[in-house]
Amino acid sequence: xxxxxxxxxxxxxxxxxxxxxxxxxxxxxxxxxxxxxxxxxxxxxxxxxxxxxxxxxxxxxxxxxxxxxxxxxxxxxxxxxxxxxxxxxxxxxxxxxxxxxxxxxxxxxxxxxxxxxxxxxxxxxxxxxxxxxxxxxxxxxxxxxxxxxxxxxxxxxxxxxxxxxxxxxxxxxxxxxxxxxxxxxxxxxxxxxxxxxxxxxxxxxxxxxxxxxxxxxxxxxxxxxxxxxxxxxxxxxxxxxxxxxxxxxxxxxxxxxxxxxxxxxxx
Amino acid sequence: xxxxxxxxxxxxxxxxxxxxxxxxxxxxxxxxxxxxxxxxxxxxxxxxxxxxxxxxxxxxxxxxxxxxxxxxxxxxxxxxxxxxxxxxxxxxxx
Numbered sequence: 121x122x123x124x125x126x127x128x129x130x131x132x133x134x135x136x137x138x139x140x141x142x143x144x145x146x147x148x149x150x151x152x153x154x155x156x157x158x159x160x161x162x163x164x165x166x167x168x169x170x171x172x173x174x175x176x177x178x179x180x181x182x183x184x185x186x187x188x189x190x191x192x193x194x195x196x197x198x199x200x201x202x203x204x205x206x207x208x209x210x211x212x213x214x215x216x217x218x219x220x221x222x223x224x225x226x227x228x229x230x231x232x233x234x235x236x237x238x239x240x241x242x243x244x245x246x247x248x249x250x251x252x253x254x255x256x257x258x259x260x261x262x263x264x265x266x267x268x269x270x271x272x273x274x275x276x277x278x279x280x281x282x283x284x285x286x287x288x289x290x291x292x293x294x295x296x297x298x299x300x301x302x303x304x305x306x307x308x309x310x311x312x313x314x315x316x317x318x319x320x321x322x323x324x325x326x327x328x329x330x331x332x333x334x335x336x337x338x339x340x341x342x343x344x345x346x347x348x349x350x351x352x353x354x355x356x357x358x359x360x361x362x363x364x365x366x367x368x369x370x371x372x373x374x375x376x377x378x379x380x381x382x383x384x385x386x387x
Numbered sequence: 388x389x390x391x392x393x394x395x396x397x398x399x400x401x402x403x404x405x406x407x408x409x410x411x412x413x414x415x416x417x418x419x420x421x422x423x424x425x426x427x428x429x430x431x432x433x434x435x436x437x438x439x440x441x442x443x444x445x446x447x448x449x450x451x452x453x454x455x456x457x458x459x460x461x462x463x464x465x466x467x468x469x470x471x472x473x474x475x476x477x478x479x480x481x
Contacts, residue, residue: 267408267411267412267415270412271412271415271416271419274416274419274420275419278420300405302403303403303404303405303406304403304404304405305405306405306408306409306412307405310405310408310409310412314412314413314416
């Protein structure tokens with residue numbers, strides 16, 4: 121078997137890379153395929169927290185690269201989502217502990233037994249980025265509808281091309297449709313017009329993400345969360361399903377909301 | 388209705404922050420992409436020289452080609468010192 125290695129990247133920090141990695145990974149695993157997540161943010165690991173696995177780390181990515189332990193042995197299996205495993209980053213080392221070659225070797229090793237290997241890339245365009253993308257065949261670029269994030273995403277798309285990863289997918293995270301309607305936030309189309317890559321998903325800004333992270337339960341487990349649903353749609357699209365982008369949230373003004381409220385009260 | 392009114396009055400006040408962001412972003416991306424590829428800039432210079440020397444004798448060493456982004460537009464500005472204008476400036480000199 122040979123799985124697909126996907127890197128989740130953004131350039132700018134704080135746009136939701138780690139949340140996206142955890143959510144997409146969990147959603148894919150819940151659909152059936154086996155998924156291994158790699159936290160490539162050495163020295164600043166967080167993917168373990170978002171997944172609620174921070175108390176179970178024995179080995180990490182640097183141990184594997186150093187040859188101290190086998191990649192499969194270093195994996196932590198998620199307790200609730202079977203099919204989902206994590207290779208955590210080292211917290212006491214830095215990016216120089218890994219090279220693009222060693223990272224590729226780890227990704228290659230894991231893809232021999234997993235359907236998907238998803239790498240959480242650190243922010244920035246330096247060595248951490250080069251390490252994280254080395255073993256990847258596909259890339260997901262995460263941005264928010266803010267100028268600085270879109271600008272950095274543009275830069276990253278150019279760099280991915282340079283690294284030989286063509287046609288990255290785009291996720292527009294944390295969009296606020298109320299602000300878009302008031303013409304106070306860039307719209308999905310505004311962002312696409314500039315970045316000109318394939319849209320994989322639009323994730324609404326959702327407090328459920330913060331609650332999910334507090335609890336260490338991936339947001340895709342929350343049936344009611346809008347962001348969770350959007351991430352499940354993303355996973356389905358990665359699996360090749362043709363899921364339409366939920367434009368509903370965009371159309372919903374106060375009038376529609378009242379009608380929906382009445383409809384729900386009656387039903 | 389509120390949205391409509393807000394939008395109507397918003398328009399009267401000037402461009403929305405979204406439009407401002409769109410325009411600023413467009414400019415900054417042109418700049419970023421232009422400055423990103425020095426190789427492409429050299430290629431452009433070489434091509435320009437090839438075309439211009441068909442008509443004019445120029446001082447290649449003092450030639451300058453750069454992006455100028457003032458106001459609300461990006462322009463490419465070339466400054467090419469001319470040594471001599473060729474007498475028979477036929478386009479088909481090649």
